Amino acid sequence: MSHPTPSLSHFKRSDYQHIYEPAEDTFLFLDALEKEQGFLTDLNPTVCLEIGSGSGCVSTFLATLIGGSGTLFLTTDINPRANAATLSTAHHNHIPLDALRCDLLPSLRHTIDILLFNPPYVVTPSSEVGTHSIVASWAGGIDGREVIDRVLPLVDGALSKRSVFYMVVVNENRPEEIAERMRMCGFGMEVVLGRRAGNEGLKILKFARQA
Amino acid sequence: MLQCHAKSCPQGQSYPLAIRNAELEQLDAEFNADFVTRLMPKLDWAVLRKTAFELGVAELPAEIPTEPTQADLQLIHKVALETRIKEADMVCNGCGHVYPIKDGVPNMLLQDHEI
Ligand SMILES: C[S@@+](CC[C@H](N)C(=O)[O-])C[C@H]1O[C@@H](n2cnc3c(N)ncnc32)[C@H](O)[C@@H]1O
């Protein structure tokens, strides 16, 4: 892919002990957004929100991809170091962006035009879910779905009329079951990209309101 | 746009949060009239107006302009896109809970016993 990845040269190796270091899942997400560039530009989004922004790599990339001056970029993370890291990455790449420390997303009624989430999707014991540390980057609990399943019911209320939601999953998360849940809330699902990375079968899912 | 979500918060009083002890930062953002026009209906005008007034940033018209002039748009641009709250306490009028803003990041998390 051709669009440049945001510069992350402001981070030190040791920063990645506390925030999620962009990895195969992150890069597949960037590739998927680049593939969707035409669609996303046509959407002419006003508000974009990323849940769990970590290093800030994904939102910063999207801002450089579709232009940073016509869209409000909001990010959340439960890990305070991720909020700070996201702001520094945006700043370092000359992108205006806001960061909010909260659980999942704030209550914005039908406001978000693009919603992004690379969730903690790894299957782990439930007891590992719910921390505010680096563990929150991957710990997904049963089927890796415990955090994902709290987001799904919020999507309909948060998204605007003309909007889209992208999410990273692995096969263990049972994407067909996620599709079924979202269909019940009036959303269609499509797989934008898939890739095998080590033992992870990664997919980028795209959800949009059904006509 | 943020509201209190403490369990003990009285219904209907969790919004808007009052802003106290604010330290503001002026940003330089590219003015984009089309963007500001699209953003306007997504803002809570009354809250934006009250906050901008209390923080001494600007005096916005009482009603949201239906046919905004270039000057209106520029003022909204300044208030909504070029003013960042660096440090502040956001206080809930309903239950008194304080959500701090530190280094430009509002913290909406509650302690475990408040959830
Ligand atoms: C897999 S990492 C993705 C980071 C970054 N977006 C990327 O793609 O490289 C998941 C992120 O979600 C955050 N997170 C986990 N649970 C969360 C929650 N309940 N609310 C907000 N953020 C959360 C983690 O702190 C972490 O930064």
Ligand SMILES: [Zn+2]
């Ligand atoms: Zn309250």
